[in-house]
Each structure stands twice: as C-alpha cells, then as structure tokens.
Amino acid sequence: MSYTTPDHVIEEAVRFHGHVCPGLVIGIRASEVCLKEFGHNNEEPVCCVCETDMCGVDAIQFMTGCTLGKGNLMQRDYGKMAFTFYRKRDGKGFRLLLNHDALGAEHAESAELLKKDLEGTITPEEAERLAMLRERTRLQILDAPIESLFTRMEPNQYIPRPAKILETLICASCGEGIMESRSRRFDGKILCIPCFNKVEQKV
Ligand SMILES: [Zn+2]
Ligand SMILES: [Zn+2]
Numbered sequence: 001m002s003y004t005t006p007d008h009v010i011e012e013a014v015r016f017h018g019h020v021c022p023g024l025v026i027g028i029r030a031s032e033v034c035l036k037e038f039g040h041n042n043e044e045p046v047c048c049v050c051e052t053d054m055c056g057v058d059a060i061q062f063m064t065g066c067t068l069g070k071g072n073l074m075q076r077d078y079g080k081m082a083f084t085f086y087r088k089r090d091g092k093g094f095r096l097l098l099n100h101d102a103l104g105a106e107h108a109e110s111a112e113l114l115k116k117d118l119e120g121t122i123t124p125e126e127a128e129r130l131a132m133l134r135e136r137t138r139l140q141i142l143d144a145p146i147e148s149l150f151t152r153m154e155p156n157q158y159i160p161r162p163a164k165i166l167e168t169l170i171c172a173s174c175g176e177g178i179m180e181s182r183s184r185r186f187d188g189k190i191l192c193i194p195c196f197n198k199v200e201q202k203v
Contacts, residue, residue, distance in 0.1 A: 027059025041065030047072035096150040
C-alpha cells in the first residue's frame with residue numbers, strides 16, 4: 001500500500017462522507033500531497049480549488065481543513081478530476097490532475113453499470129459486479145504511487161481572493177438580507193439573485 005493516511009483517518013473520512021467509494025480515496029490521496037508539502041490548514045493557511053463536484057471534495061475538506069464554509073475551498077465545477085492547492089503565506093501552489101489510467105482498465109464498464117444503477121435499471125448480478133469493480137478501483141487508487149496517480153503541474157487558476165466582509169443590503173422584493181457582492185440591480189431597485197431571476201424571466 002502506498003497511501004500514507006492512517007487507516008483510522010480513512011475510516012473517519014468515510015464516516016464524514018457517508019459511504020465507501022473510489023472518489024473519496026482520490027481526494028484522500030490528493031490531500032496527502034497537500035499535507036506533506038504545506039501541512040493542514042490549521043497549522044499553515046492553505047486553500048484549494050476543486051475542479052469537480054464529485055465525492056473527493058469531501059475528503060479534501062475533511063483531510064486538509066480547506067472547507068466551503070471557511071471560504072478556502074473553491075469549487076469550480078469543470079468536471080475535471082483536478083485539485084489545486086495554494087499556501088497563503090507565499091502563494092506557492094501546485095495542481096494535481098488525476099491520470100485517467102489510474103481508474104483502471106475496467107473504468108468504462110464501471111461507468112456503464114453506474115449509469116444503469118442511477119437509472120434504476122441495474123440487475124442484481126450487475127449491481128454485485130459494480131460493487132466489486134468499484135472496490136477494486138478503490139484499492140488500486142490507495143495502492144498507486146502518487147506520481148502515477150496524478151500529473152503535477154503549475155497552477156492554472158488565479159489564486160482565490162480571501163473572503164471579504166461586505167455590507168448587507170435588503171432585497172426590495174422579498175425583504176431578505178443579502179451580501180452586497182451577491183446583489184443585483186433592476187429598474188433602480190436592489191434585488192437578491194432569486195428575485196432578480198424572477199423579474200428577468202418576465203421581461
Ligand atoms: Zn462517494
Ligand atoms: Zn429577494
């Protein structure tokens with residue numbers, strides 16, 4: 001096994017995420033690189049840009065302390081298995097892109113079965129096969145040397161700006177408070193995004 005995360009931490013990450021899956025371990029392995037090079041956010045402020053909305057994002061949050069709520073995890077959902085970590089102190093960063101081969105030769109079959117599973121058309125035999133394939137992929141990802149799992153490159157994203165405290169405005173339509181940077185203006189009135197979308201659709 002080439003992963004460096006203690007087994008009990010993996011178990012806690014699984015508990016946080018809610019199930020065992022290959023996606024989560026992709027995030028665990030990416031987090032290992034951040035922890036090794038920059039450390040945990042509690043010791044050394046780091047931030048992360050995830051280019052995916054898949055399970056691995058939960059591992060990043062659990063393992064590195066880069067979280068959506070703190071604003072040091074940015075999700076730009078480009079549907080890419082890529083994670084960029086920055087150290088805030090000096091802006092140093094790197095991007096990890098999952099090598100597609102790392103998912104194994106059976107990935108296409110897995111994806112096909114997963115689609116059937118989501119559509120509810122999977123047979124019990126296929127479901128069993130899918131579970132077996134996913135477990136195999138999960139172990140392969142844990143096993144893989146980090147250099148074969150990810151291609152490491154320079155960041156291609158802007159360093160995210162720190163969260164700013166902005167004024168609260170009141171939406172002229174629903175009366176709810178909104179952060180200034182999320183407000184919209186229509187016909188001279190300040191609106192929240194949902195109310196703005198409503199008037200915009202009517203026009
Ligand atoms: Zn998952
Ligand atoms: Zn509103």
